[in-house]
Amino acid sequence: MFSFVKNQLQKIYQQFTSKINALFAKDTLDDQTLKELELILMGADTGVKTTRALIESLKKQYAAGTITKGPQLHEALKKELLAILEKTPTPKETGVYLLVGINGSGKTTTAAKLAHQAKNEGKKVLLVAADTFRAAATEQLVTWANRIGVDIVTGKEGQDPASVVFAGVKQFKDLNYDTLIIDTAGRLQTKVNLMRELEKIKRIVITHLTNHAITTLLTIDAMLGQNSFEQAKLFNESTQLNGIVLTKMDGTGKGGIVFAICQELGVPVTYVSYGEQLEHLKKFNATEYVTELLS
Ligand SMILES: Nc1nc2c(ncn2[C@@H]2O[C@H](COP(=O)(O)OP(=O)(O)O)[C@@H](O)[C@H]2O)c(=O)[nH]1
């Protein structure tokens, strides 16, 4: 699957691959090699904690004599990176999605892409425009819904988003939809208000849709790198996240952020978004990602 999107993720792969391949080609390794690897990983947004843990483990293997050549380092790093991603397995799809994340991180676009995918799978899809903070936010999702050809529930600007979600849940049940996708606001007067609002929305879905588990997805802009972490932590503390949608992977983002997210947030990357078109969303596959990254 990832070779299919390799063109779009080329920048990420190139940044990682070109520097790292020189290390993997070495006949003998020394302490300097691991220092260089540490710098490459840090430079690729792998994060301080995650990079340190990776390097410590590789150092031990080097000291024990199990890694002596570049190709062995390649294999060992691949195993370590995969192990990080496999600690947070992909959640089960539930058909009910709640998209959360900061303003501009790609919630609305991702909601549209998920709706498009579900529709293509033959599902009866309902979108809910619960970002009532700005009228333009609802209009944006209505435009997508019309293009895709799915139904949408909207509210008025300034309306309590929870009441829009309630109307959405009711329509979902009354008219027997398969997939419910709720878009939310990323900005309110304060973070506390935003988190309260998201909790309220979630409670409404849980209370009124007892047969459906809810999948809460956080959109993270890959281009923001480490900056998006503090935000992600905050969302994770107040709304239990089931997965991450890593967006703008077609930009100047760096591939290491995937590992930092899994390791430091304990939440799996479940989707990768790599463009503004409806087709630019793929389920994340750990093995393929690591293989391509280190190929
Ligand atoms: N290049 C690129 N642009 C994206 C991607 N996802 C979203 N965008 C753009 O980023 C901007 C903000 O996206 P939007 O979905 O409105 O974010 P929201 O505020 O979280 O709802 C829009 O201009 C989108 O077209 C992506 O994966 N790649």
Ligand SMILES: [Mg+2]
């Ligand atoms: Mg939006």
